[in-house]
Amino acid sequence: MSAPLIILITTLVITAIGIVVGAGLVFTGKKFHVPVDEREAEVRECLPGNNCGACGFAGCDAAAAAIVAGDAPVNVCPVGGGPVAEKIGGIMGTDAEILERQVAFVRCKGTCEASGLQGNYVGINDCRSAVLGGVNLKNCDYGCLGLGSCVSVCPQGAIKLVDGVAVVNRKLCVACGLCVKTCPKGLIELVPESKFVAVQCMNRDKGPQVKKVCSAGCIGCTLCTRQCEFDAIHMDGNLARVTYENCTQCGKCAEKCPVGVITPPCPAARKEA
Amino acid sequence: MIRLILIVILNALISNVVLNQFLGICSFLGVSQRINASASLGAAVIFVMTIASAVASALYSLVLHPLGLDFMKMIIFILVIAALVQIVEMFLKKKSPSVYKALGIYLPLITTNCAVLGIAIDNIDKFGYNFIESVFSGFGTAVGYTIAIVLLAGIRSRVVEEDIPRPVRGAPIVMLAAALMSIAFMGFSELQPVIETALKGVGQ
Numbered sequence: 001m002s003a004p005l006i007i008l009i010t011t012l013v014i015t016a017i018g019i020v021v022g023a024g025l026v027f028t029g030k031k032f033h034v035p036v037d038e039r040e041a042e043v044r045e046c047l048p049g050n051n052c053g054a055c056g057f058a059g060c061d062a063a064a065a066a067i068v069a070g071d072a073p074v075n076v077c078p079v080g081g082g083p084v085a086e087k088i089g090g091i092m093g094t095d096a097e098i099l100e101r102q103v104a105f106v107r108c109k110g111t112c113e114a115s116g117l118q119g120n121y122v123g124i125n126d127c128r129s130a131v132l133g134g135v136n137l138k139n140c141d142y143g144c145l146g147l148g149s150c151v152s153v154c155p156q157g158a159i160k161l162v163d164g165v166a167v168v169n170r171k172l173c174v175a176c177g178l179c180v181k182t183c184p185k186g187l188i189e190l191v192p193e194s195k196f197v198a199v200q201c202m203n204r205d206k207g208p209q210v211k212k213v214c215s216a217g218c219i220g221c222t223l224c225t226r227q228c229e230f231d232a233i234h235m236d237g238n239l240a241r242v243t244y245e246n247c248t249q250c251g252k253c254a255e256k257c258p259v260g261v262i263t264p265p266c267p268a269a270r271k272e273a
Numbered sequence: 274m275i276r277l278i279l280i281v282i283l284n285a286l287i288s289n290v291v292l293n294q295f296l297g298i299c300s301f302l303g304v305s306q307r308i309n310a311s312a313s314l315g316a317a318v319i320f321v322m323t324i325a326s327a328v329a330s331a332l333y334s335l336v337l338h339p340l341g342l343d344f345m346k347m348i349i350f351i352l353v354i355a356a357l358v359q360i361v362e363m364f365l366k367k368k369s370p371s372v373y374k375a376l377g378i379y380l381p382l383i384t385t386n387c388a389v390l391g392i393a394i395d396n397i398d399k400f401g402y403n404f405i406e407s408v409f410s411g412f413g414t415a416v417g418y419t420i421a422i423v424l425l426a427g428i429r430s431r432v433v434e435e436d437i438p439r440p441v442r443g444a445p446i447v448m449l450a451a452a453l454m455s456i457a458f459m460g461f462s463e464l465q466p467v468i469e470t471a472l473k474g475v476g477q
Contacts (some may be wrong), residue, residue: 009340016348017332021356028360032367 091108115214224253284413297388315419326411329393
């Protein structure tokens with residue numbers, strides 16, 4: 001066979017196979033068509049589409065299906081972040097409240113100075129290991145150990161240890177929740193980004209007991225709850241807790257707190273209010 | 274019949290596609306976290322590989338070889354296998370949503386699984402199988418793949434509970450486990466001469 005003939009036959013054969021296969025695909029596509037929620041396709045369009053699995057679903061398709069089914073929040077995609085969440089929120093008709101970006105927040109103010117060190121810890125530099133070994137670095141049983149398990153687990157490098165307590169950089173945080181799962185003391189929670197006022201303590205003991213172990217701990221005096229006009233701060237046992245939905249960031253509770261354990265609203269947030 | 278059974282054993286155990294020929298490593302390591310997921314992926318591979326071997330072999334002996342287009346087989350096989358997986362995916366989505374959901378992202382990944390293409394080409398180039406033999410060879414290979422991935426998933430489910438030294442935690446320990454499995458499967462190579470003699474004795 002001459003070369004041109006071989007080329008011709010090859011082209012013809014491949015074209016023919018392509019047409020047959022294409023027709024087969026079209027036929028199967030029609031025959032086995034599964035009606036999908038229109039929104040699912042739209043949501044899928046908004047997602048980045050790199051199937052990284054960071055959201056915890058098997059891929060962008062699965063994440064889109066979960067969002068439409070209501071099993072996942074619209075901001076489930078940490079890669080797309082705010083802009084993508086907004087677009088999806090538009091499709092899903094979700095209001096801005098759920099749309100709001102969340103950030104991690106460490107509920108402890110017990111720095112090395114405030115809650116003194118019990119001794120010199122020599123061991124594995126990891127909070128979970130220390131807790132397993134029954135070690136408490138500071139005098140407070142509830143507080144941040146300051147060994148930085150959350151720092152090493154944070155994929156964004158958003159957590160730093162400042163004076164023996166983990167502090168989250170709100171700008172860098174993507175609310176993946178890894179630190180929340182990692183902290184053996186359960187100190188880290190996700191709060192809406194615009195809510196700055198929060199009780200920065202997890203010590204559930206009574207006031208005098210708290211005073212003994214930490215100068216910055218919540219003593220359960222209930223002054224803040226009486227101060228609040230919006231029903232946004234309540235006692236949870238011996239511990240005050242802010243209800244973020246009701247809080248207007250007025251900052252009165254923070255001003256009144258005798259131990260200064262309530263974080264004041266950020267100046268920028270106060271202007272908005 | 275005996276010849277076909279021997280072909281299945283040969284492909285499943287002795288020249289195991291993953292542990293002996295090192296094809297399909299991507300999904301082998303990627304989808305072996307949980308036994309359930311890897312078993313369903315194995316089932317999907319059995320399904321796809323058997324059909325792909327049949328289609329590829331038929332296409333080769335009916336179209337490509339008579340026309341003297343042997344050199345085009347790789348491109349055409351890729352085309353056909355990719356389309357085939359798409360069709361299987363659509364079929365599963367309609368007929369068995371639970372299986373579709375269980376396979377998730379992995380079914381499309383089989384499209385690009387080198388093991389599927391590899392066995393379709395091996396059937397022709399390495400073994401010279403006819404149509405029926407190719408189907409059984411594809412089936413046997415996929416069974417071998419399933420055995421390997423389910424075994425690895427079993428090992429991995431045990432490994433996560435162990436206190437693994439930090440430097441080899443995560444991916445490295447999986448590689449080590451896979452390597453040891455591969456060495457263990459080398460034991461089956463003792464069977465190879467026996468089976469090959471038997472294959473010759475049974476004839477076509």
